[in-house]
Amino acid sequence: MLEQTRIHGLRVRLENTRPDIESQRVLDRLTRALDLIAAHAPHRLRRMQHDLAGIVVRRFACRGAFFPQERECLVELTFTVNPRHGLAEIAASIIHEATHARIQAMCGSLRPHQRPREERLCRKAELEFGLLVPDGQIVVERARAALAMGDHDVAPAVDWAEAARRVHASDQGALGA
Numbered sequence: 001m002l003e004q005t006r007i008h009g010l011r012v013r014l015e016n017t018r019p020d021i022e023s024q025r026v027l028d029r030l031t032r033a034l035d036l037i038a039a040h041a042p043h044r045l046r047r048m049q050h051d052l053a054g055i056v057v058r059r060f061a062c063r064g065a066f067f068p069q070e071r072e073c074l075v076e077l078t079f080t081v082n083p084r085h086g087l088a089e090i091a092a093s094i095i096h097e098a099t100h101a102r103i104q105a106m107c108g109s110l111r112p113h114q115r116p117r118e119e120r121l122c123r124k125a126e127l128e129f130g131l132l133v134p135d136g137q138i139v140v141e142r143a144r145a146a147l148a149m150g151d152h153d154v155a156p157a158v159d160w161a162e163a164a165r166r167v168h169a170s171d172q173g174a175l176g177a
Contacts (some may be wrong), residue, residue, distance in 0.1 A: 003027070008045060011054035018077065020174065026057055033080075033090035040132045043094055044125070048073075051101040052082050055094070064093035066100035068109065071084045075099040092126040092139040099125040114122070116151035123147050123154070 003023055007030060016023045037045045048167040053071035057080055073094060077086055099122040123146045125163040130139030146154055 007031050007055075008038055009049045010034070010052060013054060013056045013072075014058065014077075016077065018174070021077060021081055026077065029087065029090060030055070030057060030075065033087045036087055036091045036133055037095065037129075041095070041129050044098065044129070047096045047102055048094070051105045054096060056096050064097045066097040068101075068104050071101060071104075073101065086098035086135055086138065088133045088139050089142075090134045091133065092129050092136075092143070095125050095129050096122040102123070112115060116153040119155045120147060146149065 001014075001015045001023060003016070005012050005014075005027065007027075012030065014023055014026055016026065034045070036064045037048075051071070052073050055073045055075060056067075056070075057075045058077055060074055060076045063079040063085075066072070067074065074097065075090065075094060079093070080090060100118065103118055103121065123143045126139055127143035127147070130136035130143055133139070140152070
């Protein structure tokens with residue numbers, strides 16, 4: 001199911017391919033995560049409104065991504081509705097991906113050897129947000145752990161075909177197919 005709306009001035013496209021997930025719940029949690037950003041880091045929301053063409057929520061192999069061609073921030077569907085992940089985590093993921101968008105807008109595409117530095121800038125943005133927001137401790141811990149990683153681990157190479165295969169297998173299992 002495809003739905004489109006606007007939240008905090010950002011175009012949001014929800015591609016819900018999971019009948020076991022209520023689209024309204026996804027949009028409610030996304031709205032509340034963006035509300036946190038608006039309340040605790042309004043400067044970041046303003047930047048997002050400028051640097052991003054929109055947000056897309058759909059199944060993907062990781063919790064967030066930035067697609068430079070489309071200038072879209074992806075927020076993963078099941079991550080968004082999973083009660084084990086708080087709103088601060090969802091908001092921090094959006095901030096992380098929006099930082100990629102900011103870097104793209106300011107510097108263009110970076111070279112592969114610059115990826116670890118870019119990832120660390122995104123993690124620093126998460127850390128800053130985690131320190132500002134109530135219940136941000138898990139965001140702070142996750143960001144600090146990533147910042148302590150070596151270059152190879154902070155920006156690992158990903159086999160996207162294998163990742164997509166695992167997402168498909170997970171969905172088949174969740175739907176009993």
